[in-house]
Amino acid sequence: MERAGDIIWINGPVMRARMATGLQMLEQVEVGEQHLVGEVIALQGDIATLQVYEETIGLRPGAPVYGLGMPLGVELGPGLMGGIYDGIQRPLEAIEARSGIYISGGIAAPALDRERRWPLEPALTVGQTLHGGETLGAIVETPLVTLRLPVPPDVDGEVTWAAPAGDYRVTDTVARVRTASGERELNLMQRWPVRQPRPSAGRLPPVTPLITGQRVIDTLFPIARGGTAAVPGGFGAGKTVLQQALARWCDADIIIYVGCGERGNEMADVLREFPHLSDPKTGRPLIERTILIANTSNMPVAAREASIYTGITLAEYYRDMGLHVALMADSTSRWAEALREISGRLEEMPAEEGFPAYLPSRLASFYERAGRVSTLSGQEGSVTLIGAVSPPSGDFSEPVTQHTQRFVRVFWALDKALASARHFPAVNWVDSYSGYVEEISPWWAEHVSDAWAAHRARIVDILQGEGRLQEIVRLVGPDTLPDAQRYLLFVARLIKDAFLQQSALDAVDAYSTPPKQAAMLALLANIYDRGLAIIARGAPVGRLQDEVTLWPQVRRLGSTVANQDTTAIAALQEQLYAQLAAIEEDYRHERHSATI
Amino acid sequence: MSDIAQRSDARLHLPTAQYIGAAAINGPLVMVSGVRGVAYGETVQIAGRDGRLRRGRVVEVGADRAVIEVWSGTSGLVAADTSVRFVGRPLEIAVAREMLGRVFSGSGEPLDGLPRPVAERLADVNGLPINPTARQYPRSLIVTGISVIDCMNTLIRGQKLPIFSGSGLPHNELAAQIVRQAHLLEGNEPFAIVFVALGIRHDDAEFFRRSLQESGALNRTAMFLNLASDAPMERIMAPRAGLTLAEHLAFEHDMHVLVIMTDMTNYGEALRELGSQRGEVPSRKGYPGYLYSDLASHYERTGIVRGRKGSITQVPILVMPNDDISHPIPDLTGYITEGQIVLGRELYGQAVYPPINVLPSLSRLMKDGVGEGYTRADHPALSNQLYAAYARVGDIRSLAAVVGEEELSDADRRYLAFGAAFERQFLNQGRDENRSLEQTLDLGWRVLSQLPRDELTRVSEQLLDAHYRPPAAAAGATTNEA
Ligand SMILES: Nc1ncnc2c1ncn2[C@@H]1O[C@H](COP(=O)(O)OP(=O)(O)O)[C@@H](O)[C@H]1O
Numbered sequence A: 001m002e003r004a005g006d007i008i009w010i011n012g013p014v015m016r017a018r019m020a021t022g023l024q025m026l027e028q029v030e031v032g033e034q035h036l037v038g039e040v041i042a043l044q045g046d047i048a049t050l051q052v053y054e055e056t057i058g059l060r061p062g063a064p065v066y067g068l069g070m071p072l073g074v075e076l077g078p079g080l081m082g083g084i085y086d087g088i089q090r091p092l093e094a095i096e097a098r099s100g101i102y103i104s105g106g107i108a109a110p111a112l113d114r115e116r117r118w119p120l121e122p123a124l125t126v127g128q129t130l131h132g133g134e135t136l137g138a139i140v141e142t143p144l145v146t147l148r149l150p151v152p153p154d155v156d157g158e159v160t161w162a163a164p165a166g167d168y169r170v171t172d173t174v175a176r177v178r179t180a181s182g183e184r185e186l187n188l189m190q191r192w193p194v195r196q197p198r199p200s201a202g203r204l205p206p207v208t209p210l211i212t213g214q215r216v217i218d219t220l221f222p223i224a225r226g227g228t229a230a231v232p233g234g235f236g237a238g239k240t241v242l243q244q245a246l247a248r249w250c251d252a253d254i255i256i257y258v259g260c261g262e263r264g265n266e267m268a269d270v271l272r273e274f275p276h277l278s279d280p281k282t283g284r285p286l287i288e289r290t291i292l293i294a295n296t297s298n299m300p301v302a303a304r305e306a307s308i309y310t311g312i313t314l315a316e317y318y319r320d321m322g323l324h325v326a327l328m329a330d331s332t333s334r335w336a337e338a339l340r341e342i343s344g345r346l347e348e349m350p351a352e353e354g355f356p357a358y359l360p361s362r363l364a365s366f367y368e369r370a371g372r373v374s375t376l377s378g379q380e381g382s383v384t385l386i387g388a389v390s391p392p393s394g395d396f397s398e399p400v401t402q403h404t405q406r407f408v409r410v411f412w413a414l415d416k417a418l419a420s421a422r423h424f425p426a427v428n429w430v431d432s433y434s435g436y437v438e439e440i441s442p443w444w445a446e447h448v449s450d451a452w453a454a455h456r457a458r459i460v461d462i463l464q465g466e467g468r469l470q471e472i473v474r475l476v477g478p479d480t481l482p483d484a485q486r487y488l489l490f491v492a493r494l495i496k497d498a499f500l501q502q503s504a505l506d507a508v509d510a511y512s513t514p515p516k517q518a519a520m521l522a523l524l525a526n527i528y529d530r531g532l533a534i535i536a537r538g539a540p541v542g543r544l545q546d547e548v549t550l551w552p553q554v555r556r557l558g559s560t561v562a563n564q565d566t567t568a569i570a571a572l573q574e575q576l577y578a579q580l581a582a583i584e585e586d587y588r589h590e591r592h593s594a595t596i
Numbered sequence B: 001m002s003d004i005a006q007r008s009d010a011r012l013h014l015p016t017a018q019y020i021g022a023a024a025i026n027g028p029l030v031m032v033s034g035v036r037g038v039a040y041g042e043t044v045q046i047a048g049r050d051g052r053l054r055r056g057r058v059v060e061v062g063a064d065r066a067v068i069e070v071w072s073g074t075s076g077l078v079a080a081d082t083s084v085r086f087v088g089r090p091l092e093i094a095v096a097r098e099m100l101g102r103v104f105s106g107s108g109e110p111l112d113g114l115p116r117p118v119a120e121r122l123a124d125v126n127g128l129p130i131n132p133t134a135r136q137y138p139r140s141l142i143v144t145g146i147s148v149i150d151c152m153n154t155l156i157r158g159q160k161l162p163i164f165s166g167s168g169l170p171h172n173e174l175a176a177q178i179v180r181q182a183h184l185l186e187g188n189e190p191f192a193i194v195f196v197a198l199g200i201r202h203d204d205a206e207f208f209r210r211s212l213q214e215s216g217a218l219n220r221t222a223m224f225l226n227l228a229s230d231a232p233m234e235r236i237m238a239p240r241a242g243l244t245l246a247e248h249l250a251f252e253h254d255m256h257v258l259v260i261m262t263d264m265t266n267y268g269e270a271l272r273e274l275g276s277q278r279g280e281v282p283s284r285k286g287y288p289g290y291l292y293s294d295l296a297s298h299y300e301r302t303g304i305v306r307g308r309k310g311s312i313t314q315v316p317i318l319v320m321p322n323d324d325i326s327h328p329i330p331d332l333t334g335y336i337t338e339g340q341i342v343l344g345r346e347l348y349g350q351a352v353y354p355p356i357n358v359l360p361s362l363s364r365l366m367k368d369g370v371g372e373g374y375t376r377a378d379h380p381a382l383s384n385q386l387y388a389a390y391a392r393v394g395d396i397r398s399l400a401a402v403v404g405e406e407e408l409s410d411a412d413r414r415y416l417a418f419g420a421a422f423e424r425q426f427l428n429q430g431r432d433e434n435r436s437l438e439q440t441l442d443l444g445w446r447v448l449s450q451l452p453r454d455e456l457t458r459v460s461e462q463l464l465d466a467h468y469r470p471p472a473a474a475a476g477a478t479t480n481e482a
């Protein structure tokens, strides 16, 4: 490694070096005797500004700077699944083995194990032409994940040698390719610069929902595979529990969970639980499809800034194998704050609330890396991005929430008042929205229920109607409302209790399959229509509320009816119909019986 | 005054460099030029004409210039006459088990007239981040004997659970009661208390000392006192010193350490003062943009790690300026800690003790520390239902204010009765009343039974069968028994 210059100024993670040889913009560097990892973030004359991803206490001016000749990157290949890495992809377990319970600086450990051998099923034959992104071979990394290793995007040529099936280390050469620029050796790993999106052949429309098992999401505010969503909410509103629920239950092939500037115990929680939770589809432990990036709030702030790029680059890599990846970033606000902190130390001119003027463009380029694509090898893959936002004092008008909102299509607004009342997930049904409803409706019609879109629209109407009526109620009380409207309020409350609320902690309720969701949705929509018809005949709303004894059962549906038991929901609907019919009986000949 | 760091130099034979004369002094910052080989973050000793030794650290360093942040104030320093010694090591304090029972300043100097304790080791006050892979997820409940905490916002060993208060509210009494009554459901292991005073009044510190003494815990307590009259800069040091000792006791001596830091708002203000003197770009309300990371570097020093027997539990106290929970200090604290206990002025005005505002209060670690196998099977659902019902009480009270109580439906009136019972019987308790967990949970069911059974859909039918006893039926049952 070449000594590129010397440090001349240090201010926390930001420092300046006088260069002897040229460093490039965004080049990865190592600083000091400890070889702390950093990156060039500005160049002016012979002065390079660096940000360093590790604790810099103890570093002195005069310390050497080494250039690595390439941008900050991550290692891609077999062996990442189930692992936990810091913001610059250092394996935290290996670090613990070396430095004990505390993370100390200057520990170099490769992300991919260099000794472990992987059973490769080669896909190449000598003489074939090979293009970037095509499959080198397959490796079963875990029972849940089969990697179809893509060759680096810039490879183009004729295969001159291919290794036979067998066990290989990540650095072993497994193929040779004759390219225009000479012969190239391929192995099982590749490096990719984190700030550069990996190429694909083109975008595809987001037409398949990412099923999360959360009713308020899948039914009211769905997200598509390849889509983008933001989860803003004050502290305690339920961002982390929701993100973790999605990491558990959503039907992606791979989960990348980025703990960005949040709590250590939350990462410990995932590490403790995921090996014991099973994938709803296969029954295998969820950890086999999950990668954790943990740069907790007390870890170096510059590495926090890098962590979401590390995460998204891993996500794109699996996408390029034709897999569906979901990335959760908790919290993007902490990432933005890291950006602000570094910008402040650089004495850049701040824009809003001290954030640098480039905050929106950074956010945009992050969310733009989501998408459902056709890969270079012609398969379909996707990256879905779900970012938590932590607005100061829960006020959504602040810059990070505002700018994020411009670049995402789904907005799950978490509501402090709902969370205080322990209505979870505290997704506010008035402020939230999804831009994918139209595109994914055909999927529900085809796979679950023809009536889904109609029932959904009915429920949305009721909830919106409730919002308007509540304003009147707040002024004059409910008694002045006509019975039909009071019934709407009653059913709206039923919808909130039975359908929108869903405890992530309840063994049964934590996950609702699409058929269960559709059945519950149908019951609520039908009961509303049925009741309304009876009220139209003259029945007072009080009788519907008091004489139907099954309402508590409806409220408990989520936790009492198992996913495979959707017939129980239909059965309950029949019983409700029967109780309603008994009331209706009295009003069958309403006009004639007025004298009774 | 021989400094701890100085002794370490002698032992480790590290080079130290001394310079006379500062280029500039600006508030707590001292600029020195012509320096060589100074490390970022290293400790500095500064002496003025008055001969008083002050400590600080290097916060920015260039090729021949260093900016030093001085902890114990720069008043009395004269630029030309200031001698600056670079110690060559990060800021360290001596830690030892025998510091229990002692009183120190915010920077770790004895204040009780006794000699400096013999150091077991010198520890960097900034600590190091705990590797998330080394953490053990906390699950053991600490029973406080306070119903609303034990039932609805449980304290877990290894948790950071702050008290958000308002000026004049009884947060000190509540913290003292927690310290006095806290125990595990089972087992009795060595425990210690680290008390860190941050800019509080002398009488508040004295209140804690007396209360610890009365409960016999004083000889297991180390106190780090930075009082209102002490240098605000030392306030930046005090939590670091206290937590460094806590880590030593927990992870080297297998002790269960409870850390009480009060008032974190004063700490935040000291940080703001420093930031503005450094000419930094402020973010909200003038607080530095790194306030979140700085607070996290203290709060995250809580927890349990695998392979070590001890633990650190934190109960920081902060007074919300203007009772405003959205103020940056409570707001960022809430984003970092594992919940919060919020005190409310309205309940206090109604003579409810502890005046805990239930709805905004939360214990994030409760979900894994209660229920079957931990406390009682009905505990999680009971808590959930109490929350839901009490939230509805709030709505109905607002409605009643509009239409009048007479106009309310029967069910709504029962909610109001429940609300009153909840506040008067469940929430309210004596300052020395130590309720068992059984008592607390049974009491929870008793107040819940004021509501119609059909309203209680957050709990299962089975639990209702086992625990729901509406007042009339309960009376009937008593008559039958008699
Ligand atoms: N879906 C949910 N089901 C049950 N409880 C929840 C749910 N979401 C949040 N909670 C409760 O709220 C608490 C705070 O949630 P969390 O996700 O940590 O908030 P945030 O990340 O927004 O600060 C959790 O500890 C849990 O008790």
Ligand SMILES: [Mg+2]
Binding pocket: A239, A240, A241, A262, A330
């Ligand atoms: Mg969170």
